[in-house]
Amino acid sequence: xxxxxxxxxxxxxxxxxxxxxxxxxxxxxxxxxxxxxxxxxxxxxxxxxxxxxxxxxxxxxxxxxxxxxxxxxxxxxxxxxxxxxxxxxxxxxxxxxxxxxxxxxxxxxxxx
Amino acid sequence: xxxxxxxxxxxxxxxxxxxxxxxxxxxxxxxxxxxxxxxxxxxxxxxxxxxxxxxxxxxxxxxxxxxxxxxxxxxxxxxxxxxxxxxxxxxxxxxxxxxxxxxxxxxxxxxxx
Numbered sequence: 001x002x003x004x005x006x007x008x009x010x011x012x013x014x015x016x017x018x019x020x021x022x023x024x025x026x027x028x029x030x031x032x033x034x035x036x037x038x039x040x041x042x043x044x045x046x047x048x049x050x051x052x053x054x055x056x057x058x059x060x061x062x063x064x065x066x067x068x069x070x071x072x073x074x075x076x077x078x079x080x081x082x083x084x085x086x087x088x089x090x091x092x093x094x095x096x097x098x099x100x101x102x103x104x105x106x107x108x109x110x111x112x
Numbered sequence: 113x114x115x116x117x118x119x120x121x122x123x124x125x126x127x128x129x130x131x132x133x134x135x136x137x138x139x140x141x142x143x144x145x146x147x148x149x150x151x152x153x154x155x156x157x158x159x160x161x162x163x164x165x166x167x168x169x170x171x172x173x174x175x176x177x178x179x180x181x182x183x184x185x186x187x188x189x190x191x192x193x194x195x196x197x198x199x200x201x202x203x204x205x206x207x208x209x210x211x212x213x214x215x216x217x218x219x220x221x222x223x224x225x
Contacts, residue, residue, distance in 0.1 A: 001171075006154070032211045043116070043202050043216025044155070051211065089154060093211075098143065098162055099170060100214065104154035 002027040004092050006103030013080050014111055021106045023090035024072040030092040033073045034100070035064060038087040047088075048075070080110045113138050118203050118217035125193040125224045133188040133220050135203030141215070143206045144186040145170070146178065148199040149219070155202065161186055193224045 003026040013019050025033075031052035036044035050057045050064045050073065057064050061080075066073040077084055090103040119134045137144065145160035147170075157170030161180040175197060177189040186205075190197060200221050204214040 004154075009152070034213070036214075041218065043204070043218050044214075045216070046213040049211070049213075098145075098160055098168070099157060100145075101157070101171070102147075102155040104152060 002030055002092055002094075002099070002101040004090060004101050004103040006090050006106060008106060009104065010107045010109070012109045012111065015080060015082060017080055019075075019077045019080050019084070019108055019110075021075045021088055021090070021108070022072060023074070023092075023103050024070075025092040026071070027092070027094065028068075028071060029094050032093050033064070033066060034091050035062075035075050036089045036091065036102075038089065038105075040086075044089055077108075080108075082110050082112055084108060085110045115139065116203055116205055116215050116217035118201075118220050120220060121218070123220060123222050125190075125222065127194060127224060129193050130189070130191050131193065133190075133201055133203075133222070135186045135188065135217060136184050137186075137203075137205040137215070138184065139205060139207065139215065140183060141205035141207045142183065143208075143212075144180070145204050145214070146176070146186070146188045147202045147204065148172065149202060150199050158188065158201075190222075193222075195224045198222060198224045 034049035038044040063076040093100045146158040147155040159178040161167045204216045206212045
């Protein structure tokens with residue numbers, strides 16, 4: 001089955017700097033890679049996703065890149081703000097299957 | 113729409129007790145699932161359902177039972193709680209295929225002593 005590794009487990013940045021979180025997956029057949037943000041006391045919420053036929057996707061200050069050959073994908077947050085502080089999870093699944101496998105999470109702290 | 117509603121928010125059980133974690137969604141989603149969240153382990157899939165009357169096992173199903181008698185509800189049952197089941201439990205639903213966003217509830221924090 002699929003296994004997703006996520007690094008780092010914690011990340012501290014100054015406001016305005018960029019943050020990068022990296023994930024690797026094991027099943028080369030996986031083709032859907034979402035990222036979720038979890039704020040304190042709440043459930044995770046989807047912030048961006050990418051499919052395997054695309055190498056990069058951007059949404060304002062957030063971007064995700066995918067390297068299928070190396071089986072890794074990354075989340076990039078530019079111009080970080082204190083409200084970006086949260087736990088971020090990557091995930092992977094095979095399209096049209098029902099098992100979304102999550103990474104272990106990254107706690108991002110943005111200091112003003 | 114309320115989205116995905118989980119009850120209770122907090123629960124303390126003694127070893128061997130049983131309980132049911134409730135999950136309801138009002139979005140008419142066919143797919144529903146249960147995850148547990150533990151420090152350093154991320155979110156792990158317990159059970160999922162692709163529609164009323166259909167359930168299947170996820171990554172960590174042992175010690176948990178589920179049923180899906182209606183589209184709206186997907187309860188998670190612990191028949192004999194163990195300290196290893198101390199965790200935060202999240203219910204999630206989605207519409208359509210596997211590339212649709214999961215909508216999570218706000219979780220149930222369970223402590224088993």
